[in-house]
Amino acid sequence: MNKDECLKKRLKVTGGNLSLGYSDPLKIVRGEMQYLFDESGKRYLDAYNNVPHVGHCHPEVVEAACKQMQTLNTNTRYLSDHFNAYAEDLLATMPAALDTCFFLNSASEANELALRLSRAVTGHKDTIVAESAYHGHTTTLIDISPYKHNGPGGTGAPDWVHTVPNPDTYRGKYRGDDAASSYAQTVRDAIAQIEQSDRGLAAFIAETYPSVGGQIITPDGYLSTVYQHVRKAGGVCIADEVQTCYGRIGNAFYAFDQQGVVPDVVVLGKPIGNGHPLAAVVTRREIADAFDNGMEFFSTFGGSTLSCVVGKKVLEITHRDGLQQHALEVGRKLLSGFDQLKDKYPLIGDVRGAGLFIGIELVKDHESLEPAASEATQISNALKDAGILIGTDGPFHNVLKIRPPMPFSNDDADELLTSLAQCLEKVQS
Numbered sequence: 236m237n238k239d240e241c242l243k244k245r246l247k248v249t250g251g252n253l254s255l256g257y258s259d260p261l262k263i264v265r266g267e268m269q270y271l272f273d274e275s276g277k278r279y280l281d282a283y284n285n286v287p288h289v290g291h292c293h294p295e296v297v298e299a300a301c302k303q304m305q306t307l308n309t310n311t312r313y314l315s316d317h318f319n320a321y322a323e324d325l326l327a328t329m330p331a332a333l334d335t336c337f338f339l340n341s342a343s344e345a346n347e348l349a350l351r352l353s354r355a356v357t358g359h360k361d362t363i364v365a366e367s368a369y370h371g372h373t374t375t376l377i378d379i380s381p382y383k384h385n386g387p388g389g390t391g392a393p394d395w396v397h398t399v400p401n402p403d404t405y406r407g408k409y410r411g412d413d414a415a416s417s418y419a420q421t422v423r424d425a426i427a428q429i430e431q432s433d434r435g436l437a438a439f440i441a442e443t444y445p446s447v448g449g450q451i452i453t454p455d456g457y458l459s460t461v462y463q464h465v466r467k468a469g470g471v472c473i474a475d476e477v478q479t480c481y482g483r484i485g486n487a488f489y490a491f492d493q494q495g496v497v498p499d500v501v502v503l504g505k506p507i508g509n510g511h512p513l514a515a516v517v518t519r520r521e522i523a524d525a526f527d528n529g530m531e532f533f534s535t536f537g538g539s540t541l542s543c544v545v546g547k548k549v550l551e552i553t554h555r556d557g558l559q560q561h562a563l564e565v566g567r568k569l570l571s572g573f574d575q576l577k578d579k580y581p582l583i584g585d586v587r588g589a590g591l592f593i594g595i596e597l598v599k600d601h602e603s604l605e606p607a608a609s610e611a612t613q614i615s616n617a618l619k620d621a622g623i624l625i626g627t628d629g630p631f632h633n634v635l636k637i638r639p640p641m642p643f644s645n646d647d648a649d650e651l652l653t654s655l656a657q658c659l660e661k662v663q664s
């Protein structure tokens with residue numbers, strides 16, 4: 236079916252707010268490692284999708300999944316060596332204190348469970364969230380996602396949700412040497428407000444490096460101070476590592492490791508299943524015990540035999556192929572290339588990132604930082620025409636988001652740098 240017919244049919248069968256990327260949408264029919272192919276056979280270098288962590292349709296993941304599908308795929312009410320083996324492998328990537336895990340089907344479900352754990356162990360509901368955060372699409376997660384509830388169609392935060400600024404040292408309120416402690420103080424202020432109104436803190440939840448917030452690299456010392464404040468108030472520290480896990484940031488396996496903190500609850504999703512719907516919540520035994528209050532916990536597909544086999548294989552390939560070190564090296568090359576482009580093209584206000592988690596913030600003016608959102612969209616569309624996929628994000632949609640499948644190579648980095656320079660040339664002229 237050609238693209239126009241495919242689009243017409245889609246609009247007929249589904250809701251209008253199921254969004255599509257690009258002004259001229261793509262119809263993708265095949266994936267292979269860091270490449271996607273459209274219906275005409277045109278190849279696209281994927282510099283955007285983090286879900287296919289070890290590569291689109293990685294042959295070893297496909298083989299393991301097919302073999303398991305032919306053998307058994309059932310639920311967690313039966314004993315399974317696959318369940319135990321995957322849980323052990325996953326827990327081995329975590330600090331020793333995080334010794335208990337649960338499996339689910341999506342990061343939304345995992346964040347829901349994380350909130351339930353925090354409420355079970357604290358007996359409270361109030362939750363501190365970061366400005367422009369996104370944690371998922373369910374009713375409660377919209378409540379804790381300012382990106383949604385303060386955006387089009389949103390109805391604002393409920394009274395149990397308290398919003399603090401993102402620790403953004405480029406555009407945010409605090410930018411200097413004291414930024415980390417000033418931003419941490421905003422969390423302390425939110426806690427004080429909760430306590431003054433005779434309520435109690437259940438959780439502080441944040442992406443360790445806010446991605447939807449604009450690929451922000453959290454300043455050193457911020458999270459450790461925030462966690463101290465939260466724990467002093469009896470709250471639970473939840474790290475949403477959905478976008479930053481499994482070595483993507485290069486210098487650590489998880490972003491919380493890089494920040495020198497141990498969360499009470501870690502939420503994983505998207506990349507851990509390489510496209511198979513798989514998510515996980517990892518926590519301390521004491522928290523899992525508080526949650527074990529008599530009500531059964533069960534997810535029909537969460538932790539299925541197939542999911543565990545896929546999850547174990549993705550983790551195995553990530554370790555075996557040294558993808559964290561690879562992300563560090565290719566990420567360094569990209570960051571230095573983008574920095575050189577920044578010297579040449581004033582449209583680039585800021586280049587930031589770690590490993591293969593990178594943001595390029597476009598501005599019309601370096602003093603006022605007026606966001607260059609339409610230019611970001613133009614560049615993303617022009618790169619697509621040149622056969623490269625990136626994204627745009629941030630509260631003003633002016634941050635180019637680069638977050639490719641991990642096998643993205645040095646040659647791919649050269650291709651992206653060359654094409655981006657050409658697009659910047661066109662947009663600036």
Ligand SMILES: Cc1ncc(COP(=O)(O)O)c(C=O)c1O
Pocket residue numbers: 341342343344346369370371372442446447475477478504505
């Ligand atoms: C940081 C973060 N958390 C949670 C989610 C929700 O994930 P899912 O769509 O798999 O439920 C997303 C999705 O974009 C996300 O970016």
